[in-house]
Amino acid sequence: MIEKGKISATQMGIMLYLAVTPTAILTTPSITYQFAKQDSWISPFWAVGGLVAALAAIGLHRRYPKMNLVQASERIVGKIPGKLLAVLFSFYFLYINSLIVREYSDFVVGATLERTPPFVVAGSMVLVCAIAVRGGVEVVGRFAQLFLPVFLAFFLLIVLSAIPDLEPLNLLPVMGEGVWPSIKGSYVLQSWFGEFIIASYLLPFVTERAKEVNKSLFAALLAVILTMAVTNLTAVMLLGEITGNFTYPLLIMVRYIQLAEFFTHVSSLFMAIWVFGTFVKICVFHYVTAIGIAQWMNLSDFRPVVLPLGFLLVVLSIWTTPSHQELTHAIATSVTVLTLFIFVLIPAALAVLALLRKKR
Amino acid sequence: MEWASVIGIAAAVAAMFWYEWPRIGADMKREKFVFAALAVTGGVLAAVLVFNPGLPGPTLWIQALYESLLKEAYK
Numbered sequence: 001m002i003e004k005g006k007i008s009a010t011q012m013g014i015m016l017y018l019a020v021t022p023t024a025i026l027t028t029p030s031i032t033y034q035f036a037k038q039d040s041w042i043s044p045f046w047a048v049g050g051l052v053a054a055l056a057a058i059g060l061h062r063r064y065p066k067m068n069l070v071q072a073s074e075r076i077v078g079k080i081p082g083k084l085l086a087v088l089f090s091f092y093f094l095y096i097n098s099l100i101v102r103e104y105s106d107f108v109v110g111a112t113l114e115r116t117p118p119f120v121v122a123g124s125m126v127l128v129c130a131i132a133v134r135g136g137v138e139v140v141g142r143f144a145q146l147f148l149p150v151f152l153a154f155f156l157l158i159v160l161s162a163i164p165d166l167e168p169l170n171l172l173p174v175m176g177e178g179v180w181p182s183i184k185g186s187y188v189l190q191s192w193f194g195e196f197i198i199a200s201y202l203l204p205f206v207t208e209r210a211k212e213v214n215k216s217l218f219a220a221l222l223a224v225i226l227t228m229a230v231t232n233l234t235a236v237m238l239l240g241e242i243t244g245n246f247t248y249p250l251l252i253m254v255r256y257i258q259l260a261e262f263f264t265h266v267s268s269l270f271m272a273i274w275v276f277g278t279f280v281k282i283c284v285f286h287y288v289t290a291i292g293i294a295q296w297m298n299l300s301d302f303r304p305v306v307l308p309l310g311f312l313l314v315v316l317s318i319w320t321t322p323s324h325q326e327l328t329h330a331i332a333t334s335v336t337v338l339t340l341f342i343f344v345l346i347p348a349a350l351a352v353l354a355l356l357r358k359k360r
Numbered sequence: 361m362e363w364a365s366v367i368g369i370a371a372a373v374a375a376m377f378w379y380e381w382p383r384i385g386a387d388m389k390r391e392k393f394v395f396a397a398l399a400v401t402g403g404v405l406a407a408v409l410v411f412n413p414g415l416p417g418p419t420l421w422i423q424a425l426y427e428s429l430l431k432e433a434y435k
Contacts, residue, residue: 293398298390299390299394300388300390301388303383304380304383305394305395307379307380307395308395311376311398311406312401312405315405319405319409320417320418321419322414330422330423333423334422334427335419338426
């Protein structure tokens, strides 16, 4: 067995929540606002990508309980196409992870450690993640459990502290131009929702039976939607028309809030808490990548590939785009299409094929 | 200055080998191969980027693919 660890359904749900949310709440409020304007808080509810990905993962798991989707694909479409899909998925996870690491290092360097070379920021994070991932799925699951309360507590603290300064009138007119703007805004969010396909990699390691696990999965999806909606809501109510002008609206919100006279530099605390969430995100993605590569090459253990993949991750994160603006633009356009195709369409097709075959 | 970066990269790759190689069992030839392949690829890529930072990266490939597909669609 490549991985002998086991996680609970709750741990899986938390891992999924933290695998999607941290970078989503960092940059998407701004991108979504540019398309949806004051309806940006409605956009997360159009989480079609997440629903399809989650259902595909569940469907495939029901049919092939001990396998993740690339292992199952070998059974569904044959050995060679299955192996090709395994390569595609593994390297795509590596690629997406490199975007995540890049977002992380851009944010940290841009907002605080301005004179630190990005590879130091990225490298130190990936190193710590690699150590965690080498510990196996249980370690990553426990980290997720450990950091979730801190992450949520601070998120709520920010939102609640902003309440005195919020301007609900900024939300009007709600759906003034119909439902289309919020749907346009949700286009870029589909990349993040598509990441729920990670569930397919985690489901084989969960100890509970199907019903509880499905509940955790959908609970996680709902939690992600609500978190994004609350973030967008607060951002628009606080910042109004200029929400779309900031790269990191949440950071601006944090700097704006004054908690008490002795609580200076709240933004540094925010940064630290957000880093915990992103740490789990990078760990989960890295874990999935490592498992994927190990399975593709029929290795007996995934641990040897963790470190070199980590190194590649850092190199890729620096190489991938020359500037942050290019990155944001690419994420809002081409990467979303590719992500939808790979994380949503392909799994959905596989799930449909798998379920059809059973009927025969 | 650039050669210092290359030495640093080589040192990082060497550190990876030094840590991981002994932990891969003697009979796990496949694992050794995959590990080495990935590590060397990473190292070579990093070294190339030291001298040629403007090399187009994966995101640019995806953007280019997307834009050429859009052009096809609008013809």
